[in-house]
Amino acid sequence: MSDWEVVIGLEIHAQLATQSKIFSGSPTAYGAPPNTQADLVDLAYPGVLPVLNARAVQMAVKFGLAVDATVARRSVFARKNYFYPDLPKGYQISQYELPVVGRGSLNIMLDDGAVKTVGITRAHLEEDAGKSLHEGLANASGIDLNRAGTPLLEIVSEPDMRSAKEAVAYMKKIHTLVRYLEICDGNMQEGSFRCDANVSVRPRGQEKFGTRAEIKNLNSFRFVEKAIQYEVARQVELIESGGKVVQETRLYDSDKDETRSMRSKEEANDYRYFPDPDLLPVEIDASFIEAVRATLPELPDQKAARFARDFGLSAYDAGVLSASRELGAYFEAVVAGLSGAHAKLAANWVMGELSGALNRDSVDIEHSRVNPLQLIGLLKRIADETISGKIAKEVFEAMWSEGKSADDIIEAKGLRQITDAGAIESVIDAIIAANPKQLADYRSGKDKLFGFFVGQVMKATGGKANPAQLNELLKSKLGGGNA
Amino acid sequence: MHNLFIGELADRLAKRQISSAELTQHFLGRIERLNPALNAMITLTAKQALADAAAADARLSAGERGPLLGIPLIHKDIFCTDGVRTSCGSRMLDNFVAPYDATVVARLKAAGTVMLGKSNMDEFAMGSSNETSYYGPVKNPWDTAKVPGGSSGGSAAATAARLTPFATGTDTGGSIRQPAALTGVTGLKPTYGRVSRYGMIAFASSLDQAGVFARSAGDAAAVLQVMAGFDPRDSTSVDVPVPDYSKALGQPLKGMKIGLLREFFEGLEPRNAALLEDALNIYTGLGAETLQVSLPHLPLSVPTYYVVAPAECSSNLSRFDGVRYGYRCENPKDLMDLYKRSRGEGFGAEVKRRIMTGTYVLSAGYFDAYYLKAQKARRLITDDFRAAFDKVDLVIGPTTPTPAFDIGAKMNDPVLMYLNDIYTIGANLAGLPGVSVPCGFVEGLPMGLQLIGPHFAEAKLLNAAHQYQQATDWHTHAPRGYA
Numbered sequence: 001m002s003d004w005e006v007v008i009g010l011e012i013h014a015q016l017a018t019q020s021k022i023f024s025g026s027p028t029a030y031g032a033p034p035n036t037q038a039d040l041v042d043l044a045y046p047g048v049l050p051v052l053n054a055r056a057v058q059m060a061v062k063f064g065l066a067v068d069a070t071v072a073r074r075s076v077f078a079r080k081n082y083f084y085p086d087l088p089k090g091y092q093i094s095q096y097e098l099p100v101v102g103r104g105s106l107n108i109m110l111d112d113g114a115v116k117t118v119g120i121t122r123a124h125l126e127e128d129a130g131k132s133l134h135e136g137l138a139n140a141s142g143i144d145l146n147r148a149g150t151p152l153l154e155i156v157s158e159p160d161m162r163s164a165k166e167a168v169a170y171m172k173k174i175h176t177l178v179r180y181l182e183i184c185d186g187n188m189q190e191g192s193f194r195c196d197a198n199v200s201v202r203p204r205g206q207e208k209f210g211t212r213a214e215i216k217n218l219n220s221f222r223f224v225e226k227a228i229q230y231e232v233a234r235q236v237e238l239i240e241s242g243g244k245v246v247q248e249t250r251l252y253d254s255d256k257d258e259t260r261s262m263r264s265k266e267e268a269n270d271y272r273y274f275p276d277p278d279l280l281p282v283e284i285d286a287s288f289i290e291a292v293r294a295t296l297p298e299l300p301d302q303k304a305a306r307f308a309r310d311f312g313l314s315a316y317d318a319g320v321l322s323a324s325r326e327l328g329a330y331f332e333a334v335v336a337g338l339s340g341a342h343a344k345l346a347a348n349w350v351m352g353e354l355s356g357a358l359n360r361d362s363v364d365i366e367h368s369r370v371n372p373l374q375l376i377g378l379l380k381r382i383a384d385e386t387i388s389g390k391i392a393k394e395v396f397e398a399m400w401s402e403g404k405s406a407d408d409i410i411e412a413k414g415l416r417q418i419t420d421a422g423a424i425e426s427v428i429d430a431i432i433a434a435n436p437k438q439l440a441d442y443r444s445g446k447d448k449l450f451g452f453f454v455g456q457v458m459k460a461t462g463g464k465a466n467p468a469q470l471n472e473l474l475k476s477k478l479g480g481g482n483a
Numbered sequence: 484m485h486n487l488f489i490g491e492l493a494d495r496l497a498k499r500q501i502s503s504a505e506l507t508q509h510f511l512g513r514i515e516r517l518n519p520a521l522n523a524m525i526t527l528t529a530k531q532a533l534a535d536a537a538a539a540d541a542r543l544s545a546g547e548r549g550p551l552l553g554i555p556l557i558h559k560d561i562f563c564t565d566g567v568r569t570s571c572g573s574r575m576l577d578n579f580v581a582p583y584d585a586t587v588v589a590r591l592k593a594a595g596t597v598m599l600g601k602s603n604m605d606e607f608a609m610g611s612s613n614e615t616s617y618y619g620p621v622k623n624p625w626d627t628a629k630v631p632g633g634s635s636g637g638s639a640a641a642t643a644a645r646l647t648p649f650a651t652g653t654d655t656g657g658s659i660r661q662p663a664a665l666t667g668v669t670g671l672k673p674t675y676g677r678v679s680r681y682g683m684i685a686f687a688s689s690l691d692q693a694g695v696f697a698r699s700a701g702d703a704a705a706v707l708q709v710m711a712g713f714d715p716r717d718s719t720s721v722d723v724p725v726p727d728y729s730k731a732l733g734q735p736l737k738g739m740k741i742g743l744l745r746e747f748f749e750g751l752e753p754r755n756a757a758l759l760e761d762a763l764n765i766y767t768g769l770g771a772e773t774l775q776v777s778l779p780h781l782p783l784s785v786p787t788y789y790v791v792a793p794a795e796c797s798s799n800l801s802r803f804d805g806v807r808y809g810y811r812c813e814n815p816k817d818l819m820d821l822y823k824r825s826r827g828e829g830f831g832a833e834v835k836r837r838i839m840t841g842t843y844v845l846s847a848g849y850f851d852a853y854y855l856k857a858q859k860a861r862r863l864i865t866d867d868f869r870a871a872f873d874k875v876d877l878v879i880g881p882t883t884p885t886p887a888f889d890i891g892a893k894m895n896d897p898v899l900m901y902l903n904d905i906y907t908i909g910a911n912l913a914g915l916p917g918v919s920v921p922c923g924f925v926e927g928l929p930m931g932l933q934l935i936g937p938h939f940a941e942a943k944l945l946n947a948a949h950q951y952q953q954a955t956d957w958h959t960h961a962p963r964g965y966a
Contacts, residue, residue, distance in 0.1 A: 040583060044802040046576065046809075047563045047585060047682040049717050079798050081845070083822055090801020143806070272845035274854060277689035277795055279718050 003204040006232050007212075008167045008197060009159035010224075012174050013152050014184040015128065015192040016059045022127050022151035023050030023093060030190050034133070034144035042149045044088035049278050052077075056151040057282060059183035060100045060125050061292045063153060066181055066299055067120050069104025071289055075124075077279045081272045085143050086130035094154075096273045099124035100282060106177070107301060108169040109319055118170050119158030126152050153183070159198065159209065164228035168221050171195060172323075176300050180325050194219040199231045200245070210235070211245040215252050215259055227252035231259050303328050311335060311343035320351055326365045330354075330372055337376035342383055349379060353396050370399050378406035386410065387417050391463055419466045421473060424457070427465070428477050431456045442478060453478065484509050485645035486966065489554055489702040492648060496543055496553045503543065503553030507536035507597050510555045514599060514646045517965065521622050521644060523637040525560045526568050527600035535597040542595055550705045550729070552595035557650040559638045560601040561608055562588050562693075563682040571684045572604040572616040572634075575803050575810045575829035585682020586714045587651060587693050594709045599647055602637030606831045607800065608658055608686040610634050611903040612893065615833040620890050623666060624962040625928050629887035632662030632903075635696070639666040642696040644965040649697040649706055655686050656788050657882075657907025659694045660919035664882035664931025667921045669948065669958060671695050671703045674938045675914035676721035678707075679714030685799040687792035688719070690911040699958055700920065700948035704728035707941060723939055731942035732949045737770030739947065740875040741934075746781040747880030747906055755881055755930060758923040762932045763879070765954050771947075776875055778867035781909050783860045785901060788908045790844050790857035796834075797841025803829065836897065865913040872937040877947055881906055882919040882931035910935045920948045921957040929960070 021028055024041035041048045064071045078096035101123035107115050128150040133142035155174060161167040175193055178184035186193045200212035215231060218224045230252070235245050249268075250259040275281075298306070300322050307318035307328075321331045327350070334346045354375065358368060370378075378395055381387050387395060387410060398409045410416055418424055431453060432439055442449040453474055457465055484506065487495075495501045511529050518524050532555065539553035563569050563581035565588075570576045584592065592598075605615040613621040613636025621636040623629040624644040631640040635652030639662035642650050652659040654672035663670025671694045678693040685691060695706040708729065713722040743763070748756065763773055805811040805825025812824035830838070844853035871878055883903060893900040910917040915938060919931035932951075936944040952958050 043807055045563075045582070045807075046569065046571070046579065046684045046802070047581070049681050049719075051716060051718050081798050081801060083801065083804060085804075085806055085818065088802060088807060090804060091798050270847045272798070272842065272847075272850075274794060274798070274845055274850070277687075277719075278685075 004201045004232075004236050005204045005206075006162055006164075006228075007159045007200045007202060007209055008161035008164070008228060010157045010161070010167060010171060010195050010197055012155040012157075012171060012193070012195040014155065014174070014178045016056050016151040016153055016183055017185055018053055018055045018059070018151050020053060021149035022053050022056045022125065024149050026149065028150050030187075030192075032146055034142065034146060036146065038130075038145035038148060042088065042145050044090075050093060050276075052279060052282065053151065056125055057100065057284070058292055059151075059181070060123060060153050061284065061289060062181050062183055062296065063123055063155070063178065064101035064104065065289070065293050065296060066177055067101075067104035067106050069120060069123070070102035071284060072098060072100050072102055073284055074098065075100040075282045075284075077125075077276045077282070078273045079276045082269045084129070085141065086132050086145070086148065088130070088145060088148060092127060092129065093276055093279070094126035095124035098281075100284070106170070106173055108166065108173050109315075110169065111165065113316060116160075116166065118160045121156045121158050123153055123155045126154060128152050159200075164225045164232070167197060167228055168225045171224055172221060173300070176323055180297055180300055182297075188219050191219060195224065197224060197228055197231075199228055199235070201232060201235045201239070211247050213245065213247070213259070214249050216249055216262065218252060223252060223254055226254070226257055227259055230257060234259065297325070307331075311340075311347065313344065313347055317347050317351065321347060324365070330365050330368070333372035334375050334379070337373065338379055338383065342379060345379055345382065346375075349375065353393060357396075357400050369401075369403060370396070374399055374405060381406055381410060385417060385419065385466060387415055388463065388467055391415050391417070415462075415464060417466050418461055418464045419469060421469060424461075424465050424470055424473055425477070427457050427460050428453075428470075428474055431460065432477060439478070450474070450478070485513060485648075486961065487648075488699055489550070489648050489697065489705050492554055493550050493552070497548050499543065503536040503539040503555075503597060504533065506553065507532050507555050507599070510599055510647055513644075514641075517644055517646060518641075520627055521624060521640050522619050523603055523621050523631075523640040523644070523646065524557070524600050525570055525572070525603050525618050525637070528567055528598055529600075531567075532597050532599050539595045539597060547595075549595055551591065551709055553597065554595075554648055555597045555599050556591065557599050557602045557638060557641050557647040558588060559604055559635050559650065559652050561604060561653050561684050562651060563684070564588050564598065564601065567601065569601070569684070570617070571608070572606040572618060573830065573834070574617040576684075577617065577810065579809050581682075583682065586679035586716065587710055588682065590709050590712075591651075591706075602635070602641055602650060604637055605634035605658075606834050607684070607796070608634040608653055608655055608691075609796070609833050609837055611657070611661060611900055612888070612890070613637065613662070614890065614894055615831055617831060622890070623887045623928075624965050625667065625887065628889055629928065630665070630890050632665035632883070632887065634658040634662075636662050638696045639663055639668060639670065642666070642668045642698065643962060645961060649695060649702055651693060651710075652696050653683060653686075653691055653693050654907075654911065655690045655692075655792060656911050657904040659696065660882050660907045660917055660931065660933060661904060663696055663919040664921075664933075665887040665929065667929030667931075667957070667960060667962070669697050669700055669703050669921070669952075670919045670931075671697075671700075671707060671941070671945070672910065672917050673707060673711065673941055674721075674916045675911075676719055677916070677939065677941065678710045679712075679717040679720045681714055681716040685795075687795040688799060689795060690788075690792060692911070700918065700945045700952055701729070701732055703918070704732060704945045704949070707945070711941075721939075726942045728942050728945055731946050734946045735770060736766065736947060736950050739771040739877070741766055741771050741773050741947075742776035742871055742875035742878040743773055744781070744878050744880045745775055745777045746779075751881060752885065754925045755884070758925070758930050759879075759881060759932060762922045762951065765951055766879075769950055769954060773879075774875065776871040776878060778864065778871060778909065780860065780863040780867050784864055784908045784912055785905055787857045787860040787864065787912060788904070789840070789901060790853050791861060791912070793837040793841030794844050794854050794857075795841065797838045797845065800830075800834070800838055805829070833897075861912045864909055868909070868913045868915060868935075876943060877934050877936045877940070880933055880935075882933040883907075886925045886928035886930055906933060914938060916941045916944055918944050918948050920951060921960070922955075923957055929957075
């Protein structure tokens, strides 16, 4: 078996978060009863005309600036002609030869911590189609045109990804970015963020690309990964058994975990693209671009760099904490409530207990049951040694389920750390008295038994003994040994 | 009463010498009596007209005055009219009742006009003789064996036969000016973008322009005043101020430079040439200066047009698919069958011919050779006009090569039919305003002279036409039996 290199490029469709559609005044809200959000323009009535939504252009430009792309001073909408019931005009208005966003790039972090730059070929504006409905209709198909005319930004990457994992990392990064920019809600279940993957393989070292297959409409990160993995294995197996990959469009079936041919290149439509004579070219001047630039938030990479620099976090931690604007904001709110020296503590807790609880209960950070102020209350008690880190986890769980403050829980459960040397000493004395054999063994050189005594004291105090004090007092009481 | 001009009618309405109801009754009566021989109308809206006339009379009684308040009109059946069938001359839309008013209709309605009905036209405005209509050919009131020209043949014939004081039309390659010439009325095609296309069923979006048929340039000016203006619902409408067209009609022509288009005069039929010679003498008598100008690329205009217009129409007419409105075939077997038979049965031969031509010129492999080349030719023709207008104020030439021809004479020879528009197409390709005014008779049939001006020079154009009509009486001739 020869050594194969995988080549992947993604076309991501991000639904833009405009209030109204790209060429009509209908609202874009998801989930309304069928055909209640489609006006005469969306229904392609005779005589109606499209009018471009300026907000969609602003959002596209915002994206372009965020990926350091060239923003076209002049871009052109074209018609992509084909017949389908969910496409009322018989053509989709898209951008073809002259897209609004030209070449740009984006950095992704790989598993080994290395940073890779993925090229972005272009991003263009287009309208979404409606939906065909087949369920519950005997011998008929329904059409819901609520989605028809919803603005999409299609972001086309260079064929720069070399594994399914890289493709997912890139898609996640774009997902992070569009949500940072507040141009897309990123909701993948509702189809607001989805992608097509172009996949090919070639013998390692070969410059020429292999023949690619395009996998359509992948709407989760997991499906992207699995579909690409399946497709790569299929192509390699096909070539190694003497076959040839044909250029075609394939669909991923997540139930069977396989891709299936949808149509070959020969069956592909001739879309007869030509400039839409109903729309003028989009002219964008420098002041428009600068006005959009002024609305750019701190971008994920900028935030990560700042976290690493200001809070002394590792690149990995900084990357995790800046993966969403909301997570970053949460983290910063926590840090702000503590002294700077405790940023690392805050990072560990946000990435550890908090993220764990959020994932476990499928809650997003904006709806976290422990808010930043509550977490600050807890971390302060760790910092001032009222409780140990271990006890803190117990307190956190109680906060999560009961919603009370850390102090209330510590008081109510009597979890305050014992720092009274006399009290700790009396427990130590009792433990030593009760375990003469272990004491003798320890003193005869079994150092490991130190841990046994620590454990016994902690057990007797319910984990509340101050660990540092306990260590010190225990060492002096046990005496002997090798200490 | 039906021989009065709009200004005279408005004057009598203002003085309450006649009522809008009387006027409306009068024209409805003429339509009832005279239209059966002409077939100029597709739909009559008598009941609504009388109600609208009563409303106009109420406004007049309340002291309101307006140049079109209470004046009847006929709309070409290409304009969407709320609650009224809008067929576009096609079986495809025979059952289509528009749910909204075109901007042109709404503006004229707001001005207090009274719609008598909707006029016959070539199917989807594709034709030069009004013989492609699903509702049968319109006959020329000057000789009912002859065509009235097209595609706005119904509006032209109705205006010539005094069935209405004026009518709307649309001009994609001459569809106002050519029938105006062949029926002896004044026909104005404004600058592309001067009048909104919203609600006007699209044939070729980059060429279509709404305009007016009237019996004088003065009447056309009053109507254009209401129709013209920016419309936010049409991205190609232009936001430039609308001058007072009626006020501009008094300008003397002394010093005006009128260009004789060499390409138009070469090979002109002698009787046609003689009429133009007479017209030029009138103009020089009015103080205008005539000089030769050349548009070297003008001979490319017919082939250019028959690439651009079909290309756009092939896409514009895709929405007529039998799914949401309009004609649907009986018992479709499946989706493909629904598309194929609905379109196959709903469209006539000329429409199909142009859809096929347009689909061909946009297809992969032919796009560059046809569509792109045509766009380049269009640019050259536009540049020729621009260069000419550096030297002259307006250009002049014939509107048509011949007077009205026999019904049926050219139906089997599309190329011969297309050559009818040889003098009118240039203005559409360049987006320029043009007007045709009656200039005499050949074999008892009216002929037109055409004036073309720079972009947005309608005021100058209408004034030049008006000055000519002040010096001549060709525009006052009525066909026998219709005076």
